[in-house]
Amino acid sequence: MLSSLKEVVRKIARSSSVDKKLVEEVVRDVQRALIKADVNVRQVKEISDAIKKRALSEEVLSGLNPREHIIKIVYEEILRGVGEGFEIPLKKSKIMLVGLQGSGKTTTAAKIAKYFKDKGMKAAVIAGDTHRPAAYEQLKQLAEQAGLGFFGKKGEKDAVKIVKEGLKALKDYDIIVIDTAGRHALEEELIEEMKRIAEESKPDYKLLVLDASIGQLASKQAKAFDEAIGVDAIVITKFDGTAKGGGALSAARLIGIPIAFIGTGEKIEDFERFDPAGFVSRLLGMGDIKALLEKVERIVKEEELDPEAFLKGKFTLKDIYKQLEAMNKMGPISKIFEMLPFGFSFKVDDEALEMTQEKMKKFKVIMDSMTEEELLNPKIIDSSRIRRIAIGSGTTPQDVKELLNYYNTMKNLMKRLKKGKLPIKGLKLGF
16 A cells, blocks of 8 residues: 555656546546555545545645645545544553454553653553463563563463452553453453453553454454443554555544554554554655654654754764664664655665665674774774774675765765755765
């Protein structure tokens, strides 16, 4: 869905004129992309019909050219087709997770708690899944890795008892996320256990965890859970480019349950609050600067980076080292590129991105072989120093030169960004 919808926007942007033929082509392309993403057929028709009708009848708004006007219409109509967002406020709350087995509840419990921890709140998790043997160990390990509070009782079969004791033990925490058991189907036994846990814990929010790959079946599952215990919002997991992801999104819209979060990968950091406008912007290749800035703000704080120094072009190789650490924490470079606006971002194939990640690791090894003086003042690194650094790091002189080129490129880029100049065309990142 991602690449198909981005291509729709590119087609409009590259067109020499906007006429009925282009509009019809755009509508067909949007239909193909949405159907491929497993969006409900009725919704696909509603979206495509609305795009065609508006594109051929509405006057171009003041300040927009015809191409921008069409892109705006496509954006607005796709936005209408996805589920609404749901924001949990930053205040003391208990969050209960429900869902079928295999939906990713346990990992999601840790991800949600980590999300609120990154917002400055004291967060913890309760291992209330007594049905799956590995759930306790999995959640405990994730909690330790993320620095979260944890409560569980290995071997205990009474989930309600665990939750009751856990709430007492974790009473000083701001956010408590309760993991619960799942089954392969919504059985009476599971419904009864969920009701008892809900009665005992009195959660502020009950979130249904859905696997993105189930597509339009998400609608049936969501209805069933909502009727059983009441669902406040949905969390869509494994939304990492799966072809059926659009089905889960449109299903949420169809049944009227908002979406709170989406999980975009396996790592605990691959998780974000669902912002419909930003999400659709990213789908269309228009970027999601808000989400990117939130991520950057968190990483900058963790790595103690100096944004002002970067923007002024006043930074050393030691700062570059911290920058690479930060980029690793932000996740795959492909996902960072997706957040950049159309025109600023650029397409790189998977092989090139993998090479980029490897290059980043190599750069860090090279910097580990430099002296403090060289890291603070890269200008002193001459050919003899390059040879010594290459031998010490087990790399080649060319690798060392690539790192120095990257450093100089970033330095010049930041200076130009500070002046408001965005050198998009022909920009080379040095690797």
